[in-house]
Every structure is written in C-alpha cells, then in structure tokens.
Amino acid sequence: MSTETASVVIVGGGLEGAAAAWALGQRGITDVIVCERDTVGGGMTGKSSGIVRCHYGVGSLAAMAAIGLEVFEKAEEIFGSDIGFRQTGYVVGVGEPNVENMRKSLAAQRAVGVQTEEIDAADVAAMWPAADLEPFAAFGWEERGGYGDAYQTAQAFAASARATGIRIRQGTTVTGLVLDADRVTGVRLADGSTISADTVVVATGVWSRPFLAPYGVDVPIEVHREQIVMIHPGDALGDVPVFSDLVSLQYVRPDVRGEILFGNSDLAALDVADPDDYRNRADSDFIDLTVEKVGTRFPGFTDPAITTSYAGCYDVTPDWNPIISRGPLEGLVLAAGFSGHGFKISPAVGRLIADLVVDGRSADPRIPESDFRFTRFAEGDLLTTRFPYVGAGEMR
Ligand SMILES: Cc1cc2nc3c(=O)[nH]c(=O)nc-3n(C[C@H](O)[C@H](O)[C@H](O)COP(=O)(O)OP(=O)(O)OC[C@H]3O[C@@H](n4cnc5c(N)ncnc54)[C@H](O)[C@@H]3O)c2cc1C
Numbered sequence: 001m002s003t004e005t006a007s008v009v010i011v012g013g014g015l016e017g018a019a020a021a022w023a024l025g026q027r028g029i030t031d032v033i034v035c036e037r038d039t040v041g042g043g044m045t046g047k048s049s050g051i052v053r054c055h056y057g058v059g060s061l062a063a064m065a066a067i068g069l070e071v072f073e074k075a076e077e078i079f080g081s082d083i084g085f086r087q088t089g090y091v092v093g094v095g096e097p098n099v100e101n102m103r104k105s106l107a108a109q110r111a112v113g114v115q116t117e118e119i120d121a122a123d124v125a126a127m128w129p130a131a132d133l134e135p136f137a138a139f140g141w142e143e144r145g146g147y148g149d150a151y152q153t154a155q156a157f158a159a160s161a162r163a164t165g166i167r168i169r170q171g172t173t174v175t176g177l178v179l180d181a182d183r184v185t186g187v188r189l190a191d192g193s194t195i196s197a198d199t200v201v202v203a204t205g206v207w208s209r210p211f212l213a214p215y216g217v218d219v220p221i222e223v224h225r226e227q228i229v230m231i232h233p234g235d236a237l238g239d240v241p242v243f244s245d246l247v248s249l250q251y252v253r254p255d256v257r258g259e260i261l262f263g264n265s266d267l268a269a270l271d272v273a274d275p276d277d278y279r280n281r282a283d284s285d286f287i288d289l290t291v292e293k294v295g296t297r298f299p300g301f302t303d304p305a306i307t308t309s310y311a312g313c314y315d316v317t318p319d320w321n322p323i324i325s326r327g328p329l330e331g332l333v334l335a336a337g338f339s340g341h342g343f344k345i346s347p348a349v350g351r352l353i354a355d356l357v358v359d360g361r362s363a364d365p366r367i368p369e370s371d372f373r374f375t376r377f378a379e380g381d382l383l384t385t386r387f388p389y390v391g392a393g394e395m396r
Contacts, residue, residue, distance in 0.1 A: 044275075075156065090146065
C-alpha cells in the first residue's frame with residue numbers, strides 16, 4: 001500500500017481542524033493534509049448555535065473570543081465570502097447574587113481587549129420589549145457580539161486553506177495512528193494506505209476518546225446530548241440581540257427566518273449520549289421546559305409556536321474547557337473537548353494549534369498554552385473562571 005508524506009496531518013475536518021489548516025496556511029505551512037471521513041463541517045459543527053460573545057471569566061478564553069470576533073467581523077475581506085456572522089449584539093442578564101462577579105468579570109474582559117460594558121434594564125427593555133426583565137439585577141452588553149454559522153465558517157476556513165495549497169481530503173477515514181516507539185509518525189487510512197507526517201493534529205471532537213484509547217491516551221471527554229428548539233414568536237421581533245439569561249438559565253438568539261433559537265443553559269443534569277446514535281429531536285419533557293422558560297421570560301411573544309427541534313452533542317471535559325495541547329505522545333497535537341463553546345474561539349484555536357505545531361508555544365501572551373494543556377486534569381489543576389456565577393457554573 002502507498003505511503004504519502006506531509007509535514008502535518010490533521011485528523012478531522014470540523015470547525016477546529018479546518019481552522020488549524022487555515023491558520024497553518026496563513027503561516028506559510030502548506031504541506032498539510034486534512035483527513036475528514038465525511039465532509040467538512042458535517043460533524044457537530046453543523047449543529048452549532050453559533051453564539052459569539054467574549055463574556056468569559058477565563059482571561060485566555062475572553063482573549064480568544066475577542067480574536068474570533070475580529071476575524072468574523074472582517075470575514076468578507078479575509079475569506080472573500082459571507083460566513084453568516086450577524087452582529088446583533090449580546091446581552092447577559094444576572095440575578096442579585098452574581099452582580100459583583102459580573103462586574104469583576106467585565107473589568108477583566110476589558111483588560112484583555114474585550115469591548116463590553118454594563119447597561120441598565122431600560123436599555124435592555126428598549127432592545128427586547130417582549131422580555132420580562134424583573135428578576136435581573138444587572139446586565140452586561142457586547143455591542144459587537146451576535147451569532148454566526150459554524151458550518152459556513154468551516155467551509156471558509158477549508159476553502160482558504162485549500163487556496164494556499166493545503167490538501168483537504170473528504171471521505172477519508174483515519175483508522176489509526178502510526179507509531180515508532182512513543183512517537184507518532186503518521187496515520188493509517190481506511191484503504192490501508194498511510195500518510196507519514198512530522199506532526200499529527202487530532203481534532204475529532206466527540207469521537208476523540210475512542211480514537212486515542214488504543215494508544216494508552218485517555219482523553220477525559222464525555223459526550224452529552226444538547227437539545228435545541230426553534231420558535232416562531234408571532235409578530236416580528238425586529239433586531240433583537242442574543243440574550244443569555246443567567247437567572248432561568250437559557251439562551252435565545254434570533255435566526256435568519258424570524259425565528260428564535262432556544263437553548264437550555266442549565267447543565268446540571270447531563271444527557272450522556274452515543275454521538276453515532278442519539279435522538280435528533282427534542283424530547284417531550286424538554287419541549288415542556290422550553291415552553292415554561294420561554295413563556296416566563298418572553299411574555300410579549302404574540303403567538304409563539306414551536307417550528308422544529310434538533311439535537312447535537314458536546315465533547316465535555318472535566319472543566320468544560322478545551323484541550324489544545326502538544327502530547328501526550330511525541331508528534332501529537334490534541335485539539336478537542338470544546339465543551340459546547342468552540343465556535344466563537346475557532347479562529348484563535350486555529351492560530352494556537354499552528355503555534356504549537358511550528359513553535360511549540362503560543363505566540364500570544366494573553367493565551368498561554370499551559371491553560372489548555374492535556375496534563376491539567378491528571379494534575380488536578382483545572383482551568384476555571386475567576387468569577388464563578390452562583391447557579392450558572394458552566395458559564396465560564
Ligand atoms: C448543539 C450545539 C450548540 C453549540 N452552540 C455553540 C455556540 O453557541 N457558540 C459556540 O462558540 N460554540 C457552540 N457549540 C460548539 C461548537 O460548535 C463546537 O465546539 C465545534 O463546532 C466543534 O468543532 P470540532 O471540529 O471540534 O468537532 P466536529 O465538528 O464534530 O468535527 C470533528 C470531525 O472529525 C471527523 N472525524 C472523526 N473521527 C474521524 C476519523 N477517524 N477520521 C477522519 N475524520 C474523523 C468527524 O467526521 C467530524 O467532521 C455548539 C455545539 C453544539 C453541538
């Protein structure tokens with residue numbers, strides 16, 4: 001069987017693998033092959049809600065989201081195509097117990113370059129007249145936030161990488177790694193051929209744990225199903241911003257057809273799933289929860305009706321933050337475990353992967369590579385927010 005060679009092989013052509021290819025291409029590293037068993041963006045990327053905000057209590061993540069936003073804003077110029085980014089603004093509302101930490105978090109976000117401020121209930125009411133804002137004690141606001149289309153963004157990354165000479169192979173399943181002692185030297189494909197490479201980047205999302213288990217690498221990723229419900233509100237809502245409600249733990253955002261996308265941000269009860277066999281519709285009890293949460297928060301919807309629902313899976317690590325790391329085998333770079341928030345940071349993820357491949361370290365001092373190291377779980381040194389929210393612990 002034939003053997004090809006490349007400087008870098010990327011396993012997985014989802015958003016993160018495609019972002020890595022794009023960023024490598026931007027650095028002039030073009031002897032790269034992306035192996036995607038299906039089609040680019042056809043994995044969990046296609047299910048993303050695509051919310052773009054920089055509201056993170058982890059400094060490196062806030063900085064990564066700020067970088068992502070800059071790229072999304074200039075997408076036409078950078079990629080020459082519309083990636084579906086809609087700059088509606090982003091509002092986050094918190095209850096009394098979280099006011100102090102929200103203010104500290106906003107200040108810390110500004111310190112790493114995020115444009116964010118506190119606004120009052122009257123400002124929010126003017127933008128979201130259909131909402132009941134009574135239970136909120138404070139609001140954070142990002143004028144430049146909004147939502148994007150993760151699938152279109154993955155296509156743009158891949159097309160841009162391809163234009164630099166990077167090879168994107170769709171319908172190409174990687175069946176395993178090729179090792180020489182403890183060093184990864186390439187990958188084996190389903191047709192029996194191999195590609196030898198100096199570096200192999202594994203960006204296989206929810207499929208990462210079983211992919212790496214045969215090599216003694218236990219990636220602590222659990223797969224959780226997440227349900228999304230689309231609602232038509234009745235009368236048109238106009239240009240409403242994305243709304244993250246940290247009192248009743250839900251998020252809503254407008255969609256291109258006048259619908260509202262609803263997601264539950266109460267992650268206390270998790271739905272462990274098989275990413276190859278999960279129910280792609282909301283369960284009836286989730287529909288009941290949606291009706292209750294949306295009905296309570298948005299009494300001003302004139303004639304709300306559920307139009308459709310679907311589900312996707314998160315690749316969740318113990319601290320709900322990604323692994324973007326060299327090792328644990330030599331020649332391996334891991335980029336998985338995005339835990340439901342990998343869209344907004346994807347351009348910065350691509351750049352960090354490229355930095356790790358080329359230099360072994362991050363080029364951006366705001367984003368130390370140590371934050372995302374694989375070994376942090378075994379060391380018990382998790383990456384957690386400095387400003388935790390009572391009752392909304394997974395809002396990092
Ligand atoms: C329901 C939902 C809502 C979300 N909402 C948001 C949001 O609002 N904001 C936000 O920032 N993020 C959000 N996310 C998260 C974000 O969309 C994901 O983190 C991101 O899209 C994951 O990209 P990925 O490349 O890691 O994974 P994937 O897109 O799943 O890509 C992995 C790829 O690897 C391929 N693959 C697997 N095994 C092999 C193999 N052996 N050989 C070759 N190819 C292989 C798969 O086919 C797949 O295409 C959401 C995610 C979901 C599921």
